[in-house]
Amino acid sequence: xxxxxxxxxxxxxxxEIPALGYGTWLGxxxxxxxxxxxxxxxxxxxxxxxxxxxxxxxxxxxxVGYRHIDTAHLYRVEPEVGQVINKKIQEGVVKRxxxxxxxxxxxxxxxxxxxxxxxxxxxxxxxxxxxxxVLMHWPMSISQEGVDEKIDYLETWRGFESxxxxxxxxxxxxxxxxxxxxxxxxxxCKVPPVTNQIEINLNLGxxxxxxxxxxxxxxxxxxxxxxxxxxxxxxxxxPEPKLNNPTMVAIAKKYGxxxxxxxxxxxxxxxxxxxxKTVTNSRVVENASIFDxxxxxxxxxxxxxxxxxxxxxxxxxxxxxxxYPFDKVPEKLEIPESLRIWKNGFNSDID
Ligand code: NDP
Numbered sequence: 001x002x003x004x005x006x007x008x009x010x011x012x013x014x015x016e017i018p019a020l021g022y023g024t025w026l027g028x029x030x031x032x033x034x035x036x037x038x039x040x041x042x043x044x045x046x047x048x049x050x051x052x053x054x055x056x057x058x059x060x061x062x063x064v065g066y067r068h069i070d071t072a073h074l075y076r077v078e079p080e081v082g083q084v085i086n087k088k089i090q091e092g093v094v095k096r097x098x099x100x101x102x103x104x105x106x107x108x109x110x111x112x113x114x115x116x117x118x119x120x121x122x123x124x125x126x127x128x129x130x131x132x133x134v135l136m137h138w139p140m141s142i143s144q145e146g147v148d149e150k151i152d153y154l155e156t157w158r159g160f161e162s163x164x165x166x167x168x169x170x171x172x173x174x175x176x177x178x179x180x181x182x183x184x185x186x187x188x189c190k191v192p193p194v195t196n197q198i199e200i201n202l203n204l205g206x207x208x209x210x211x212x213x214x215x216x217x218x219x220x221x222x223x224x225x226x227x228x229x230x231x232x233x234x235x236x237x238x239p240e241p242k243l244n245n246p247t248m249v250a251i252a253k254k255y256g257x258x259x260x261x262x263x264x265x266x267x268x269x270x271x272x273x274x275x276x277k278t279v280t281n282s283r284v285v286e287n288a289s290i291f292d293x294x295x296x297x298x299x300x301x302x303x304x305x306x307x308x309x310x311x312x313x314x315x316x317x318x319x320x321x322x323x324y325p326f327d328k329v330p331e332k333l334e335i336p337e338s339l340r341i342w343k344n345g346f347n348s349d350i351d
Contacts, residue, residue, distance in 0.1 A: 004065040004288035009273060011194040012217040015171055017100055017133070019268055020288050021068030022061045023223065023277030025075050026050040028338065046076050046338055053279035055080050061284045062088045062099075070197075070223075070275040072104035072137060073122055074339075082126035101126065102133040104175060105160075110141030110151040115159025119168050133171045135197055136160065139181050139323040144340050150322045153181065154188050161191050173197065175223075178325040179209050186216055195219045200272060201227030202263060203239055205307035214271060222267050225274040226260060227312045239310050247302060255293045258286060265290040266303045 008016035026047045054077065058069065062084065071081045085101065088094050103126065109118035119134055141151035153174075160172040175197035177185065186192055196213050200206050200222035210220050228238035241248045241259070248259040255262070260276075264287060267274045276287045295303070311326065317333040318324050 002064050002285045004285060005291060006065060006067065006288055007291055009219055009271070011171055011219055012192060013171055013194055015132075015194070017195075017219065017273060018066075018068035019273050020066075020264065020290070021070045021100070021102070021273065021275040022058055022066050022284070023275040024054060024058070024069065024071040024077050024081055025277055026054060026077065026279075028336070048076075050279055051077060051080055055084055057279045057281055057284055058084045059088065060281045062094055064285055064288075066284070066288065067094070067098055068100040068102070068273075068275070070102045070221075071126075072135075073106045073118060073125075074104065074137060078103065078122055078125035079127075082128060086127055096128075100132045101128065102135065103131055104135045104137040105156075106137055107140060107142040108144055110136075110149060110153070110156040112155050112159040112162070115156060116163050116166070116168070119163045123168065130167065131169045133173055133194065134160065134163065134169045135173045135175045135195070136177075138176045138318075139174070139325055140318055140321045141323075142318070142321055142335075142340070146335050146340050148321045153177075153185065153323060157185060157189055161189070164191060171195075173218075173221075175221075176325050179212050181323065181325060182209070182213060182216070182218065186218075192216070193218055195221045195273070197221040197223055197275075199224045199227075199311060199313050200267065200274075201225050201312065202229065202241055202266070202303060202306040203227045203308055203310040204312070205304065207307070210270065210272070219273060220271070221273040221275060223275060224312045225264060225267055225276050227310070229259070229263065233312060239306075239308055241306055251295075251299050251302065254299075255295070257290070257293060261286060261290045262295065262299075262303070265293065265295055266300065269295055269300065 006018045006020050008018050011017055029047045071078055089096055103122045105115055105118040139153045141149040143149055163169050164172050171194045173193040173195040177196050196218055213220050228234045234242055243259050252259045252262050264274050316329055316331055317335040319328045
């Protein structure tokens, strides 16, 4: 069996995090709505069809040497992720302390005391005694009815500091925080976040935010590291580079690597953790086989030129909510119901 050897970065609390992890967000599918009114012909539901494939690919990933797994309450896959982890521990493939498991607290749980409710729910669904890293998924707080709860993320952060001091989690961090929000959090916290997990890929370099976080010893984790490069995400009008971009193909050829490997290596050389998602075993190995070559300065500069600020993840349905972290656009969209309403209601299980 193939093996991958993934190095670690050091967090600001002295712990280590593998520089590449396995992402478990399976996305959402458009399906016909039960509400047949003309303004609501479709709704977005969680893609459950991919779960068995993800279970297989995640098992394979642990077999070949992945030790870092990124999940979230939102993704509705914590039970399956936990089953794979516990199976691999029972089989003796890996010890719990060798794994780095991240999960995230959703918008509904931003009151200080609710952070612990959310984390205990994740522990139960994952069937684990502790979580390595728990992140505030977004800085906004939104009830399942879609009401803007306007809870200050500093209050939420106190809940994070509390679950850390209780030993439920080993590290705490944030996700989707912009520069001003990071700055304010760092100036007003007892325990600084170990990471800010944000979208970074060749189109979205986020240089200013990355520099700021790195200067303040906050590691950056890149989600959607391929942006719109991969066919599942690229639309005819999405920007270059696509997988067949001649510049990318030439650089990849020079190192005997693939375009996706060059993309992930570039992030690693910027000191950034990446968490690519794939349910394809060959890509599990491909994505982690990036630690045996080095992009030279000329190629790094060429890759940096693709940065044009294009966001793949643009949840404009949240843009009028307090603390929405990105630039607003003139469009209006309703929040998809499946991003608001948990199957069994507020504060309860998703299973
Ligand atoms: P990615 O950039 O990881 O892209 C995933 C897509 O790329 C899938 O369609 C996958 O296909 C394809 N792919 C993967 N590897 C290759 C390869 N080597 N060659 C060609 N195609 C490939 O996007 P995600 O949005 O999934 O981001 C990764 C992870 O980041 C998520 O799974 C999640 O854990 C996290 N995330 C966090 C967010 C946050 O708000 N904090 C937001 C979004 C993501 P296939 O699976 O069919 O192989």
